[in-house]
Amino acid sequence: MRLIPIQANAADLCQHEHDVMLRFDADADPPHSWHLVATVHDRMMDGVYAITIAFADGTPDRVFNNTDAVEYAILDTGRAD
DSSP: OEEEEEEEEGGGGGGOOSSEEEEOTTSOSSGGGSEEEEEEEEEEETTEEEEEEEETTSOOOEEEETTOEEEEEEEEOSOOO
């Protein structure tokens, strides 16, 4: 199994809630060193569509605007979904 890096808007994380590693600006290039996502929630917050991400590695939750650019990686399981 390998990780496939993706650059997209934060709203796209809602499609990949499982087996996702999110990169922060200070993270190294290899996706294996990024932060494992536990849950992704989308909601309206102060009139703005927001994406709240909780992490499995103890990293504090992050909130993104749905159009914020993020870099993440998904686990390639070799299955056709």
